[in-house]
Amino acid sequence: MPTPVDVGFVLLxxxxxxxxxxxxxxxxxxxxxxxxxxxxxxxxxxxxxxxxWALTLAAILLWMRSGRPWSDLGVVPPVDWRMMASVAIxxxxxxxxxxxVRAIGRTTPERRAALRSKLAFVExxxxxxxxxxxxxxxxxxxxxxxxxxxxxxxxxxVLKAYVGLALGALIGVVLFGVLxxxxxRRGALKAGGAGLVMTLIVLLTGWLFPAMVVHALVDLxxxxxxxxxxxxxxxxxxxxx
Numbered sequence: 001m002p003t004p005v006d007v008g009f010v011l012l013x014x015x016x017x018x019x020x021x022x023x024x025x026x027x028x029x030x031x032x033x034x035x036x037x038x039x040x041x042x043x044x045x046x047x048x049x050x051x052x053w054a055l056t057l058a059a060i061l062l063w064m065r066s067g068r069p070w071s072d073l074g075v076v077p078p079v080d081w082r083m084m085a086s087v088a089i090x091x092x093x094x095x096x097x098x099x100x101v102r103a104i105g106r107t108t109p110e111r112r113a114a115l116r117s118k119l120a121f122v123e124x125x126x127x128x129x130x131x132x133x134x135x136x137x138x139x140x141x142x143x144x145x146x147x148x149x150x151x152x153x154x155x156x157x158v159l160k161a162y163v164g165l166a167l168g169a170l171i172g173v174v175l176f177g178v179l180x181x182x183x184x185r186r187g188a189l190k191a192g193g194a195g196l197v198m199t200l201i202v203l204l205t206g207w208l209f210p211a212m213v214v215h216a217l218v219d220l221x222x223x224x225x226x227x228x229x230x231x232x233x234x235x236x237x238x239x240x241x
Contacts, residue, residue: 002158009062010158013055013150018179026182033124041127045135052146059154073153074208086210089201097217104221104228115229121184126226136223144216151176151195152202152211169199194218 025047032040063073070076077083107115119126127133151172159168177192198211205211 002161003066006062006066006154006158009058010155014155014175014179017051017055022182030124041124041132042135045132045139049135049139049142052142052150056146056149059150063154071206072157073149074156074202074206075149075153076207077209078206082205082207086205086207089205089210090213093214093217097221100221101224104225107228112229115225119226119229122187123226123230125183126230127223128227128230130227130231133223133227136226137220140219140223141216143219144212144214147176148198148202148208148212148215152198153208156199156202165203169203173199 025044029040029044033044063070078086116123127136155175156168156172159171162168163171173192173195176195177188180191181188183191194215198215201211201214202208
């Protein structure tokens with residue numbers, strides 16, 4: 001059963017940190033990025049990477065301190081058919097992502113111009129240079145590992161202790177979307193949809209790893225698209241990846 005410290009930790013990364021980001025960090029970052037302040041995206045990516053790994057380390061330390069089974073957190077690999085399901089899911093998404101990146105690299109200038117307007121609501125978040133793309137890659141991997149362990153691992157474990165697995169999973173999906181409201185309503189809805197997919201993967205496999213890989217690949221694909229569309233001049237990912 002979760003302790004008050006566990007509940008407090010969940011409130012920390014779902015409410016306190018989220019409110020701070022929404023009220024203070026994201027508005028300042030967005031304004032600076034839209035104003036073209038040099039290095040602002042790289043700094044924001046770095047800050048987020050450090051912050052997410054700090055929260056993840058805290059979650060692991062809390063788990064170790066309480067001596068709970070690691071299987072309850074979803075980090076123990078399954079030994080039955082779910083392992084094959086995990087491999088199949090990761091392989092399918094990896095293949096799909098590779099095809100997407102190749103397609104992005106072959107996008108015509110006209111198509112990229114059209115895509116740019118569609119990315120306007122998240123343009124400030126996406127990489128515009130190779131240096132930013134490198135940091136966005138680190139951020140994507142970080143988000144895949146850390147957000148899945150925190151949201152589909154620790155948070156879901158706390159929620160299901162109080163409201164059951166089904167309702168806990170649903171609440172977790174909604175919270176994941178709410179945590180991405182800084183991307184606007186469209187971004188929050190997309191994040192909620194992605195959170196639903198990740199939750200279903202974890203429930204199917206009983207393991208966080210495939211959801212971590214899928215999450216990271218989705219973010220990496222978004223970064224590749226942003227770089228191809230928003231960089232000046234545009235770069236051909238097909239020949240540089």
